Amino acid sequence: MSVIWIRAEEVKHLFMSLGHLGPWWQSLHRTMLRGILGKTFRLVGYTIQYACIAHCAFEYVGGVVMCSGPSMEPTIQNSDIVCAENLSRHFYGIQRGDIVIAKSPSDPKSNICKRVIGLEGDKILTSRPSDFFKSHNYVPTGHVWLEGDNLQNSTDSRYYGPVPYGLIRGRIFFKIWPLSDFGFLRDSPNGHRSPGD
Amino acid sequence: MTAGMAQSQGWVTRYFKAFCKGFFVAVPVAVTFLDRVACVARVEGASMQPSLNPGGSQSSDVVLLNHWKVRNFEVQRGDIVSLVSPKNPEQKIIKRVIALEGDIVKTIGHKNRYVKVPRGHIWVEGDHHGHSFDSNSFGPVSLGLLHAHATHILWPPERWQKLESVLPPERLPVQSEKESLHGSP
Numbered sequence: 001m002s003v004i005w006i007r008a009e010e011v012k013h014l015f016m017s018l019g020h021l022g023p024w025w026q027s028l029h030r031t032m033l034r035g036i037l038g039k040t041f042r043l044v045g046y047t048i049q050y051a052c053i054a055h056c057a058f059e060y061v062g063g064v065v066m067c068s069g070p071s072m073e074p075t076i077q078n079s080d081i082v083c084a085e086n087l088s089r090h091f092y093g094i095q096r097g098d099i100v101i102a103k104s105p106s107d108p109k110s111n112i113c114k115r116v117i118g119l120e121g122d123k124i125l126t127s128r129p130s131d132f133f134k135s136h137n138y139v140p141t142g143h144v145w146l147e148g149d150n151l152q153n154s155t156d157s158r159y160y161g162p163v164p165y166g167l168i169r170g171r172i173f174f175k176i177w178p179l180s181d182f183g184f185l186r187d188s189p190n191g192h193r194s195p196g197d
Numbered sequence: 198m199t200a201g202m203a204q205s206q207g208w209v210t211r212y213f214k215a216f217c218k219g220f221f222v223a224v225p226v227a228v229t230f231l232d233r234v235a236c237v238a239r240v241e242g243a244s245m246q247p248s249l250n251p252g253g254s255q256s257s258d259v260v261l262l263n264h265w266k267v268r269n270f271e272v273q274r275g276d277i278v279s280l281v282s283p284k285n286p287e288q289k290i291i292k293r294v295i296a297l298e299g300d301i302v303k304t305i306g307h308k309n310r311y312v313k314v315p316r317g318h319i320w321v322e323g324d325h326h327g328h329s330f331d332s333n334s335f336g337p338v339s340l341g342l343l344h345a346h347a348t349h350i351l352w353p354p355e356r357w358q359k360l361e362s363v364l365p366p367e368r369l370p371v372q373s374e375k376e377s378l379h380g381s382p
Contacts, residue, residue: 055228059232
């Protein structure tokens with residue numbers, strides 16, 4: 001009988017200590033956990049908000065882009081950083097001679113950076129440099145003809161044909177790196193390439 | 198300036214600040230949602246009859262366009278997709294995907310009888326052949342022009358349905374390089 005009585009005392013002590021745990025748990029919940037949970041939700045909320053603002057800015061205004069590849073030399077060298085604006089695309093103000101960023105026709109996940117040589121309806125010299133006979137073609141409606149400034153080393157419309165206007169993402173108008181070449185971009189070094197536009 | 202007027206001015210500036218804060222949060226989030234996740238659109242024209250707009254000009258279907266599904270440019274044969282028109286960048290067209298890159302299609306009314314779809318392109322056709330401005334007119338389209346995947350008809354209510362990705366058997370590609378994810382049709 002005395003053994004049972006001692007066990008009941010132990011159980012009573014156990015419950016009393018658990019009882020002390022209660023307020024401790026409540027204060028922990030109030031300060032730490034709710035604080036952490038609240039902070040996490042706020043962080044997620046801010047991230048979503050800034051991601052949306054970034055999307056709207058790049059989609060409708062413009063952004064900073066790094067170009068890679070030799071196809072636009074000497075105007076844009078490899079690893080140059082340039083500014084692109086997307087307003088011209090939305091208002092259909094892309095002109096001949098503009099340098100544009102477009103989605104690659106053969107790989108929608110990568111971008112190409114070329115100069116607009118001809119708009120729809122223009123007559124373009126379409127033969128490749130290696131062809132013996134020169135051929136001319138008209139740029140179809142809704143398309144543009146893109147060529148890199150480095151004609152010897154550029155895969156462009158002479159290879160994959162006219163590019164639909166809908167693939168154009170933005171227009172490059174300003175270079176910010178390297179600082180030695182800071183400023184607005186030059187005209188094409190190749191002169192006028194479309195006869196009678 | 199009386200104490201009452203000062204109080205109401207404080208109320209106005211506080212309301213204005215709250216409105217601006219809400220505006221700059223709500224507008225980018227809404228625009229991003231409509232551009233990247235989903236939006237709705239009214240279908241015009243008869244090129245997708247009888248799947249869409251069977252009633253002609255009397256009642257236009259309203260479809261749910263899902264951008265999220267095509268964020269990696271993954272489409273299957275038979276999907277109904279919306280894309281930027283290659284002939285008019287101001288317009289979006291809605292057609293069915295008939296063939297993926299590498300497939301050889303037998304064309305209807307195209308200048309070549311058989312066309313192999315190049316890399317990064319798809320072949321789209323309207324269900325109403327002969328009344329459709331599609332790949333049979335302008336050739337394969339680049340995947341970069343893909344806008345969204347039309348998944349459901351939302352209006353009119355009697356036409357509520359999920360749009361199935363079925364390929365009519367007479368339009369199966371002559372030869373396919375890629376198997377679709379759900380197995381061969």
